[in-house]
Amino acid sequence: TQLLEQSPQFLSIQEGENLTVYCNSSSVFSSLQWYRQEPGEGPVLLVTVVTGGEVKKLKRLTFQFGDARKDSSLHITAAQPGDTGLYLCAGPRQLTFGSGTQLTVLP
Amino acid sequence: DTGVSQNPRHKITKRGQNVTFRCDPISEHNRLYWYRQTLGQGPEFLTYFQNEAQLEKSRLLSDRFSAERPKGSFSTLEIQRTEQGDSAMYLCASSLGGDRLNTEAFFGQGTRLTVV
Numbered sequence: 616t617q618l619l620e621q622s623p624q625f626l627s628i629q630e631g632e633n634l635t636v637y638c639n640s641s642s643v644f645s646s647l648q649w650y651r652q653e654p655g656e657g658p659v660l661l662v663t664v665v666t667g668g669e670v671k672k673l674k675r676l677t678f679q680f681g682d683a684r685k686d687s688s689l690h691i692t693a694a695q696p697g698d699t700g701l702y703l704c705a706g707p708r709q710l711t712f713g714s715g716t717q718l719t720v721l722p
Numbered sequence: 723d724t725g726v727s728q729n730p731r732h733k734i735t736k737r738g739q740n741v742t743f744r745c746d747p748i749s750e751h752n753r754l755y756w757y758r759q760t761l762g763q764g765p766e767f768l769t770y771f772q773n774e775a776q777l778e779k780s781r782l783l784s785d786r787f788s789a790e791r792p793k794g795s796f797s798t799l800e801i802q803r804t805e806q807g808d809s810a811m812y813l814c815a816s817s818l819g820g821d822r823l824n825t826e827a828f829f830g831q832g833t834r835l836t837v838v
Contacts, residue, residue, distance in 0.1 A: 656831055658827075660826045703765070709817070
């Protein structure tokens, strides 16, 4: 079983700050996906990374896939209250999800 | 299409009772997934279907849990003899299948089960 560990588990920051959350595994993944989940809703896909070393940007969000394809990071610049949510990484075919990082951005 | 639909949204049941949840996926999606999620945790994979075939089932899934997708469209998840530990959010998701491994999964809003 391929496990995904996410850190930190909880993160509370002030609006305007920058942050990075991590997704790590001892296994190599052919791809990783990042989802965001808001209370009472299902997760929504943010991005898929497939190539080692790949960097993708989505407005203020920057996603990186590690060179060895065992880890990934999500960096948010100038966080806003609307970024609040549970950030999840997932392996291929959505069979494995990390435990998530609960982000709270305070106004 | 209105997306993935799950019913009911909430279910409260007494311990020992059976419950059944329904998921209607996006119509052209041939893959359908079931997950269980507890508060503050990521979704835990339970099982998935490609059309009507149940292709994979988590080893963590006890024999009290069964899922069907008889016509390759909607799916049901039944839990027999519910236990308090079954209390969780049950999420359904669907995606396009085939050879594509990185397709987007679209999630429903889930069914929150409380066993009292």
